[in-house]
Amino acid sequence: ETGVTQSPTHLIKTRGQQVTLRCSSQSGHNTVSWYQQALGQGPQFIFQYYREEENGRGNFPPRFSGLQFPNYSSELNVNALELDDSALYLCASSTQGQGSVLTFGAGSRLTVL
Amino acid sequence: AQSVSQHNHHVILSEAASLELGCNYSYGGTVNLFWYVQYPGQHLQLLLKYFSGDPLVKGIKGFEAEFIKSKFSFNLRKPSVQWSDTAEYFCAVNGDGGYQKVTFGTGTKLQVIP
Numbered sequence: 546e547t548g549v550t551q552s553p554t555h556l557i558k559t560r561g562q563q564v565t566l567r568c569s570s571q572s573g574h575n576t577v578s579w580y581q582q583a584l585g586q587g588p589q590f591i592f593q594y595y596r597e598e599e600n601g602r603g604n605f606p607p608r609f610s611g612l613q614f615p616n617y618s619s620e621l622n623v624n625a626l627e628l629d630d631s632a633l634y635l636c637a638s639s640t641q642g643q644g645s646v647l648t649f650g651a652g653s654r655l656t657v658l
Numbered sequence: 659a660q661s662v663s664q665h666n667h668h669v670i671l672s673e674a675a676s677l678e679l680g681c682n683y684s685y686g687g688t689v690n691l692f693w694y695v696q697y698p699g700q701h702l703q704l705l706l707k708y709f710s711g712d713p714l715v716k717g718i719k720g721f722e723a724e725f726i727k728s729k730f731s732f733n734l735r736k737p738s739v740q741w742s743d744t745a746e747y748f749c750a751v752n753g754d755g756g757y758q759k760v761t762f763g764t765g766t767k768l769q770v771i772p
Binding site: 587652 | 662692694700701702703704707709748750758759760761762763764765
């Protein structure tokens with residue numbers, strides 16, 4: 546089975562710019578969650594997508610948005626980048642239901658200058 | 659709201675020493691509990707999980723964790739660590755909130771000295 550793949554692995558942006566991060570879910574998984582991991586912190590839940598709709602959201606502003614496509618892949622978009630957005634962005638795929646487990650990708654390292 | 663607290667930020671052990679990493683969670687309902695590990699240069703991967711049943715769960719590489727409901731704890735243990743256990747360990751909780759919001763602790767960096 547293929548795992549979760551994310552792109553790009555690293556990118557550098559400047560304040561005010563917009564960024565799109567991409568994620569392909571593991572085969573057999575229909576749910577994608579995005580997390581932000583700042584340096585020295587644990588992953589923070591941004592939002593989750595299921596059936597191409599946002600299925601739950603953490604404490605992140607609306608400039609963080611996402612999409613899920615029919616093949617279950619997903620995008621994370623961040624507008625009006627701020628310095629504090631510098632972090633590792635993790636995508637995790639899973640199935641629905643309480644018995645499922647998140648499978649993580651390697652992440653996209655975003656640096657905002 | 660659910661939350662997770664990990665007591666140790668950085669632990670240094672010699673090989674063959676025993677390990678116990680503390681984790682406490684806050685949530686009023688039924689929970690699923692996890693330990694994830696991140697080895698240097700690798701992505702987060704599941705070490706073990708508790709959904710229901712036997713509160714003592716065994717994971718990969720000789721790790722185990724015990725769910726103590728009365729203490730809201732889910733401590734990770736290993737009787738004898740190896741140099742290859744050097745990694746960052748994250749405790750996580752998923753409450754019965756209707757969707758899979760998994761809340762992670764801040765992590766514990768374990769350094770095992772040969």
